[in-house]
Amino acid sequence: xxxxxxxxxxxxxxxxxxxxxxxxxxxxxxxxxxxxxxxxxxxxxxxxxxxxxxxxxxxxxxxxxxxxxxxxxxxxxxxxxxxxxxxxxxxxxxxxxxxxxxxxxxxxxxxxxxxxxxxxxxxxxxxxxxxxxxxxxxxxxxxxxxxxxxxxxxxxxxxxxxxxxxxxxxxxxxxxxxxxxxxxxxxxxxxxxxxxxxxxxxxxxxxxxxxxxxxxxxxxxxxxxxxxxxxxxxxxxxxxxxxxxxxxxxxxxxxxxxxxxxxxxxxxxxxxxxxxxxxxxxxxxxxxxxxxxxxxxxxxxxxxxxxxxxxxxxxxxxxx
Amino acid sequence: xxxxxxxxxxxxxxxxxxxxxxxxxxxxxxxxxxxxxxxxxxxxxxxxxxxxxxxxxxxxxxxxxxxxxxxxxxxxxxxxxxxxxxxxxxxxxxxxxxxxxxxxxxxxxxxxxxxxxxxxxxxxxxxxxxxxxxxxxxxxxxxxxxxxxxxxxxxxxxxxxxxxxxxxxxxxxxxxxxxxxxxxxxxxxxxxxxxxxxxxxxxxxxxxxxxxxxxxxxxxxxxxxxxxxxxxxxxxxxxxxxxxxxxxxxxxxxxxxxxxxxxxxxxxxxxxxxxxxxxxxxxxxxxxxxxxxxxxxxxxxxxxxxxxxxxxxxxxxxxx
Numbered sequence: 001x002x003x004x005x006x007x008x009x010x011x012x013x014x015x016x017x018x019x020x021x022x023x024x025x026x027x028x029x030x031x032x033x034x035x036x037x038x039x040x041x042x043x044x045x046x047x048x049x050x051x052x053x054x055x056x057x058x059x060x061x062x063x064x065x066x067x068x069x070x071x072x073x074x075x076x077x078x079x080x081x082x083x084x085x086x087x088x089x090x091x092x093x094x095x096x097x098x099x100x101x102x103x104x105x106x107x108x109x110x111x112x113x114x115x116x117x118x119x120x121x122x123x124x125x126x127x128x129x130x131x132x133x134x135x136x137x138x139x140x141x142x143x144x145x146x147x148x149x150x151x152x153x154x155x156x157x158x159x160x161x162x163x164x165x166x167x168x169x170x171x172x173x174x175x176x177x178x179x180x181x182x183x184x185x186x187x188x189x190x191x192x193x194x195x196x197x198x199x200x201x202x203x204x205x206x207x208x209x210x211x212x213x214x215x216x217x218x219x220x221x222x223x224x225x226x227x228x229x230x231x232x233x234x235x236x237x238x239x240x241x242x243x244x245x246x247x248x249x250x251x252x253x254x255x256x257x258x259x260x261x262x263x264x265x266x267x268x269x270x271x272x273x274x275x276x277x278x279x280x281x282x283x284x285x286x287x288x289x290x291x292x293x294x295x296x297x298x299x300x301x302x303x304x305x306x307x308x309x310x311x312x313x314x315x316x317x318x319x320x
Numbered sequence: 321x322x323x324x325x326x327x328x329x330x331x332x333x334x335x336x337x338x339x340x341x342x343x344x345x346x347x348x349x350x351x352x353x354x355x356x357x358x359x360x361x362x363x364x365x366x367x368x369x370x371x372x373x374x375x376x377x378x379x380x381x382x383x384x385x386x387x388x389x390x391x392x393x394x395x396x397x398x399x400x401x402x403x404x405x406x407x408x409x410x411x412x413x414x415x416x417x418x419x420x421x422x423x424x425x426x427x428x429x430x431x432x433x434x435x436x437x438x439x440x441x442x443x444x445x446x447x448x449x450x451x452x453x454x455x456x457x458x459x460x461x462x463x464x465x466x467x468x469x470x471x472x473x474x475x476x477x478x479x480x481x482x483x484x485x486x487x488x489x490x491x492x493x494x495x496x497x498x499x500x501x502x503x504x505x506x507x508x509x510x511x512x513x514x515x516x517x518x519x520x521x522x523x524x525x526x527x528x529x530x531x532x533x534x535x536x537x538x539x540x541x542x543x544x545x546x547x548x549x550x551x552x553x554x555x556x557x558x559x560x561x562x563x564x565x566x567x568x569x570x571x572x573x574x575x576x577x578x579x580x581x582x583x584x585x586x587x588x589x590x591x592x593x594x595x596x597x598x599x600x601x602x603x604x605x606x607x608x609x610x611x612x613x614x615x616x617x618x619x620x621x622x623x624x625x626x627x628x629x630x631x632x633x634x635x636x637x638x639x640x
Contacts, residue, residue: 073608082608132476146574148468148475155468155576156452157612165606166570177606250486254466254574256475286485286497288393288402292477 004062005314006051006103009113009306010034010071012086016304017051019062020311024124027062028054029307040089041098048102067108068314069095070116070306075158079110085176109317113137113306115152115161117298118145119316120309121261126299133259134251135298136163136244137305138266138273141176142184142191148255152316164188168247187244189219189265195236196222207232223269237269241276248277249284252293263298263305270297324382325634326371326423329433329626330354330391332406336624337371339382340631344444347382348374349627360409361418368422387428388634389415390436390626395478399430405496429637433457433626435472435481437618438465439636440629441581446619453579454571455618456483456564457625458586458593461496462504462511468575472636484508488567507564509539509585515556516542527552543589557589561596568597569604572613583618583625590617 002021009016011034018029032050037043055064072084079096081087096108111119118135121127127135131150137143142164146153153160164184165177172181173194185191196209196217207230212221225233248260266273278295285293300308322341329336331354338349352370357363375384392404399416401407416428431439438455441447447455451470457463462484466473473480484504485497492501493514505511516529516537527550532541545553568580586593598615605613620628 130476132480148473148480149471151469153468153575156450156578157576157609159608160452160468160574160576162573162576162606162608166573167566167604179604179606246487250570251574253482253486254480254571255473256477256480256482258476284487284499286482286499288479288482289477 001060002062003065005065005311005318006067007307007309007311007314008047008051008067008069009116009310010069010081010087011113011306012072015047016307017047017054018307018311019054019058019064020308021062022315024120024308024312026304026307028057029304030054035088038088040093044098048099064103064106066106066314066318067099067103068116068310068312068317069099069108069110070113070310070313071095071110072112073159074110074112074115076109076111076115076154077158079108081110107314107317109313111152111154111313112143113309114143115145115154116309116313117263117300117305118147118309119152120300120305120312121298122147122150123312123315124300124308126261126296127259130258132255132257133261134255134257135261135263136248137264138188138262139264140188140190142188146255147257153255163247163251166247166250168243183243183247187240187247192219192222192236192240192266193217195239196232199232199235199239203232203235205231209233219265219269223272226269226272237272238276240266241273242280244273245277245280245282246284248281252281252285252289256289257293259294259296261296261298263300263302267297268302321380322382323385325385325631325638326387327627327629327631327634328367328371328387328389329436329630330389330401330407331433331626332392335367336627337367337374338627338631339374339378339384340628341382342635344440344628344632346624346627348377349624350374355408358408360413364418368419384423384426386426386634386638387419387423388436388630388632388637389419389428389430390433390630390633391415391430392432393479394430394432394435396429396431396435396474397478399428401430427634427637429633431472431474431633432463433629434463435465435474436629436633437583437620437625438467438629439472440620440625440632441618442467442470443632443635444620444628446581446616447579450578452575452577453581454575454577455581455583456568457584458508458582459584460508460510462508466575473575483567483571486567486570488563503563503567507560507567512539512542512556512560512586513537515559516552519552519555519559523552523555525551529553539585539589543592546589546592557592558596560586561593562600564593565597565600565602566604568601572601572605572609576609577613579614579616581616581618583620583622587617588622
């Protein structure tokens with residue numbers, strides 16, 4: 001019999017779950033829809049039933065030692081999801097307390113998805129052995145997880161690591177948070193797309209992206225256009241890296257990490273984003289920090305980063 | 321016999337030293353000049369002799385358990401001072417190694433002055449019992465010390481917490497670091513003074529500060545003018561708080577502290593600086609962080625903050 005944990009990654013549309021061993025391998029995984037139920041209790045029942053099915057499929061080969069959950073606006077201290085805009089359940093949802101009824105004898109821990117991914121990077125990815133690093137997830141928005149002295153930074157309220165909402169342009173682009181000029185309005189899949197449209201307005205040069213509607217455009221299409229040498233796409237990556245690199249120089253001045261890992265959709269473009277990010281970060285660093293901080297691509301599997309991160313959160317808790 | 325530690329605060333002109341008990345009380349204190357000797361070894365000999373004298377004056381009442389040192393560009397991990405611009409000794413000075421010859425049997429620890437002050441705030445000041453907070457020292461420059469999970473953030477290289485060099489204005493004011501637009505060029509005693517001169521240029525209103533030479537102007541004079549209702553001085557504090565508050569909103573997005581303590585010369589102006597700082601920080605915070613973070617004045621004695629901080633560093637090390 002092998003020790004394992006349950007990893008649960010709650011997203012706006014799907015909830016992925018799986019049983020994960022101590023090396024970060026998913027022994028079984030599946031998903032349910034997140035948004036079927038308006039009531040959290042009904043959703044939770046469906047999720048737990050599905051997890052029990054998954055466990056049965058392993059035919060008693062594993063002993064479940066803990067549960068890790070990654071969720072938007074997840075509060076590690078309280079075990080709650082708080083006012084998550086893209087979920088059906090409003091206000092404060094006591095996820096861990098409710099889950100305890102089903103798993104009374106094992107630790108259950110919850111944090112936000114990118115915090116969980118940062119612990120995943122430390123337990124199973126490129127940050128093994130590192131004590132000070134940061135994960136930046138460039139998806140629809142920009143999420144971040146900060147590790148200091150080998151511990152995730154939760155802050156006094158459980159919500160630390162919201163680098164997507166540091167301000168990079170005074171009175172700049174509208175952000176989903178209600179503010180203006182936030183980093184994620186520039187450095188994210190959505191930010192990259194907005195920058196393409198800004199450039200299509202600013203420049204008179206030709207681009208294959210002039211034939212794509214705003215609502216159809218994806219980071220992947222911009223990446224592919226850049227690989228074909230499209231000048232607008234290339235400049236969009238350069239500008240995105242410039243904004244991100246400058247912001248990361250300020251972040252380095254806070255916690256001086258050994259490495260910053262990029263993950264999420266935009267990170268799949270690899271050197272297109274890491275090269276300008278590194279260049280502009282270095283240009284803006286205090287001399288004492290120069291040529292010390294690596295910009296790396298996450299080594300967790302892109303499809304399963306949330307699930308593996310949630311499992312890593314549980315494994316990390318079991319070590320405490 | 322009472323346990324005590326030696327605290328040493330190395331500044332550009334003076335080195336303060338003292339013997340400090342477990343409650344942060346200086347049992348004896350004095351200073352030597354820092355810049356008398358070009359050679360570090362000669363300086364160290366003079367310092368150790370002076371410390372031994374101080375110890376003798378206590379007539380065997382104390383048992384010295386450790387040494388804590390605060391110094392510019394102090395590296396906690398290596399125990400070195402590295403390329404400090406305002407000290408005679410160039411390059412990397414192995415302070416702790418050399419000090420070990422004189423105190424071979426007790427722990428000796430070193431960090432930069434504001435990191436030490438942050439530990440002082442936690443051990444003996446307003447941050448007692450807090451696990452996540454930040455100290456911002458508004459002196460000639462802006463120094464900072466960040467505490468996360470009850471531990472000082474040193475970063476992978478020992479130099480974390482350089483918030484004075486985060487960028488707040490693109491291509492803004494020249495900074496002593498060689499960069500442009502750094503926070504400390506705006507939010508510090510020097511930054512406040514530069515803002516007064518900017519306002520004297522921008523505005524046509526009368527001010528008592530129009531009769532003061534740039535080289536004579538101090539933060540204390542600006543504070544006193546503001547207390548007398550001088551409009552330029554009042555606006556200078558407002559602008560300084562605006563820049564600092566905005567920057568601190570970004571800092572909160574990193575580590576979500578319970579409180580931010582202001583210390584140093586500008587902090588002596590109390591509400592003149594805390595009120596606008598708090599106001600503009602709140603305006604720029606992500607909703608999840610609003611009305612949670614206190615802006616407080618350091619509770620360490622202004623004259624002795626470096627010495628008490630250095631001693632606190634030693635006490636903190638002894639607890640590990």
